[in-house]
Amino acid sequence: MFSTHPSPASLKLQDEDFQKVRKMIHDYCGIFIQEGKEALVRSRLMKRIRRVGVQSFSEYLEYVDSDSSGQEFLALVDVITTNKTNFFREVGHFNYIKNNIMPKMKGRDVKWWSAGCSSGEETVTMAITLLEGKQETAWRSVKILGTDISREILQTAKAGVYSSQKMMDVPEHLEKKYFTKVGNGEYKVNDEIRRMITYGRLNLTEKWPLKDGFHVIMCRNVMIYFNRETQRKLINRFYEMLEPGGYLFIGHSESIPSDNNNFVYVAPAAYQKR
Numbered sequence: 423m424f425s426t427h428p429s430p431a432s433l434k435l436q437d438e439d440f441q442k443v444r445k446m447i448h449d450y451c452g453i454f455i456q457e458g459k460e461a462l463v464r465s466r467l468m469k470r471i472r473r474v475g476v477q478s479f480s481e482y483l484e485y486v487d488s489d490s491s492g493q494e495f496l497a498l499v500d501v502i503t504t505n506k507t508n509f510f511r512e513v514g515h516f517n518y519i520k521n522n523i524m525p526k527m528k529g530r531d532v533k534w535w536s537a538g539c540s541s542g543e544e545t546v547t548m549a550i551t552l553l554e555g556k557q558e559t560a561w562r563s564v565k566i567l568g569t570d571i572s573r574e575i576l577q578t579a580k581a582g583v584y585s586s587q588k589m590m591d592v593p594e595h596l597e598k599k600y601f602t603k604v605g606n607g608e609y610k611v612n613d614e615i616r617r618m619i620t621y622g623r624l625n626l627t628e629k630w631p632l633k634d635g636f637h638v639i640m641c642r643n644v645m646i647y648f649n650r651e652t653q654r655k656l657i658n659r660f661y662e663m664l665e666p667g668g669y670l671f672i673g674h675s676e677s678i679p680s681d682n683n684n685f686v687y688v689a690p691a692a693y694q695k696r
């Protein structure tokens with residue numbers, strides 16, 4: 423049988439095309455693709471090349487440029503983003519929330535944000551943490567916002583269906599309490615949790631149609647893809663979005679510049695607004 427699709431091995435990503443992708447992505451969403459990442463970009467773009475049915479990278483980039491709807495550019499952004507995540511990732515953060523932040527939520531309308539939520543494991547873990555602590559802390563209501571730039575990954579988050587592999591990070595008693603087996607070895611998040619979370623597409627480097635007053639913002643393992651200047655600006659914008667005394671959690675390989683006096687370090691990769 424003959425295939426009309428270009429064979430992966432035969433396509434070369436020319437430096438000119440690699441540089442063009444780097445610039446397009448950086449200008450649009452701050453993701454800084456390092457020099458030397460040609461193989462990664464190449465393999466990710468191959469998904470679109472096969473889908474669109476063009477014969478070369480330059481032809482594909484011309485197609486992106488000529489698509490006045492902008493849809494193919496967004497599909498390019500979808501494949502370029504790295505969406506790796508898991509439930510209870512960096513669990514120390516959730517223990518910190520349980521012990522130090524939950525008691526402060528007593529009687530309150532909780533407003534938390536996962537910025538760069540990927541497929542939703544972070545928002546679901548936030549919701550489970552809130553539900554597990556409800557008896558002692560008696561918060562009044564909850565709004566968890568999950569935002570990401572990738573349309574595709576947000577579809578997964580909204581569906582709330584996870585593989586048994588993903589569920590290995592969820593303790594068994596919590597799996598029984600908050601998920602339902604739906605066949606194919608997959609698990610769906612229960613409605614009680616889904617009602618607590620709103621998902622939306624948001625580019626962190628553009629304007630945010632959001633109101634401030636968040637108690638907790640998690641932006642973990644997102645800034646690692648940005649350059650220092652973009653990180654610095656983003657941290658200042660998170661500061662504006664937090665209520666006084668609110669908390670910002672970042673990834674363990676990320677940091678807040680040491681000359682930033684707006685935040686106090688409270689735990690590894692966890693900061694409180696002054």
Ligand SMILES: C[S@@+](CC[C@H](N)C(=O)[O-])C[C@H]1O[C@@H](n2cnc3c(N)ncnc32)[C@H](O)[C@@H]1O
Nearest residue numbers: 451503506507538540570571572625626642643
């Ligand atoms: C590696 S995941 C991290 C997921 C989760 N926060 C965690 O720590 O497990 C990074 C996410 O950031 C998103 N992202 C990257 N650049 C973004 C931007 N400019 N605006 C919004 N989301 C972005 C990606 O689409 C991806 O889903």
